[in-house]
Amino acid sequence: MQAIEHPPFVSLVGHGIPDHVLYTWVVMGVLVVLSFAASRNVQLAPRGIQNFMEAVLEQFLTLLDDVIGLGGRRYLPLIGTLGLFILTSNLLGLIPGLMAPTSNLNTTAACALIVFVAYHVIGIRKQGFVNYLKHFCGPVPWLAPLMFPIELVSHLARPLSLSLRLFGNMFGGHVLLAIIFLLTGLDGLIGWALTGKLGAILLGVPGGVVMVAFTVGFLLPLKILVAFLQAFIFCMLSMLYIAGAVEEAEHH
Amino acid sequence: MRRSLMLTLMTWSLLSIPGSAFAAEGGTGGWVGPFAVLAAGLGMGLASGLCGLGQGRAAASAVDAIARQPGAAGRIQTVMIIGLALIESLALYVFVIAAILLFVQPVK
Secondary structure, three states, X not given: OHHXXXXXXOOOHHHOOOHHHHHHHHHHHHHHHHHHHHHOOXXXXXXXXXHHHHHHHHHHHHHHHHHOOOOHHHHHHHHHHHHHHHHHHHHHOOOOOXXXXXXXXXXXXXXXXXXXXXXXXXXXXXXXXXXXXXOOOOOOHHHHHHHHHHHXXXXXXXXXXXXXXXXXXXXXXXXXXXXXXXXXXXXXXXXXXXXXXXXXXXXXXXXXXXXXXXXXXXXXXHHHHHHHHHHHHHHHHHHHHHHHHHHHHHHO | OHHHXXXXXXXXXXXXXXXXXXXXXXXXXXXXXXXXXXXXXXXXXXXXXXXXXXXXXXXXXXXHHHHXXXXXXXXXXXXXXXXXXXXXXXXXXXXXXXXXXHHHOOOO
């Protein structure tokens, strides 16, 4: 159980600071330093770190144009911040001894609640309260008593699924890696091979090599892919929710 | 007849082992805990298997569509990834419940 919980190397739990808050600060530091280095000396022909950050933001802008369409670039601060924060924290969890803030439900729930409040506020500001309430009521007036509870529940399920998806993916990956390390490490196959018995060496050495190759060659690339994919999906769904709140005005 | 008898016996033995093992210990641990482990494992297996079936259908259709219209590959890929994420979240709900059953153990 100790191995599965695998606390990070540096921890301030004794001082009343939970791990995910501490590593959120680390992510914030990384992002602040990157942004500062990119924008310290802005040039027309970007070089180095400014070039890199501009390429990243260009991806966000393309997505925003694709999904929301006209006027979508206004939401770059919200979507870009969420995306960069989630991506950086997902990748932070890949470094052994550090922890991904997104593998704690509190962090992902905070992000999902920000999106939930934001897209309602955007919708209300765009169309007014009454008009915005109207598309909770379905296409025909007499369907409204039926549609309103359904729409309410489906909107309330959005932050739930957003937060649980990210949390489940990150936490699941960590538990998987922890169990593999437990089975392979000094308490598992390799430790068994080190006992020196003939059968243990014959089975433990190839088993350990296969497990290490499997982890490094397959699981870690898979986790990198999942880190990017989950950040992308979080941004994509946030954009879809904003697009739904903004553009439905034209149908009524 | 024999098969159903075997099934009944297997189910009965499966159900009785964790309960009896803990009853013999003297009753400090409840009998729900072992079943929680069982439920977590079985539920995760069922959920990931069925989620794999669903995702396979989605991916197969997407590959089919891309093969027919390679020009629209980008958009199809985006829609497929969103669909896969929505399907996968169903398995992740089960994973969260399994993790709660294993680690938090709300019912002993």
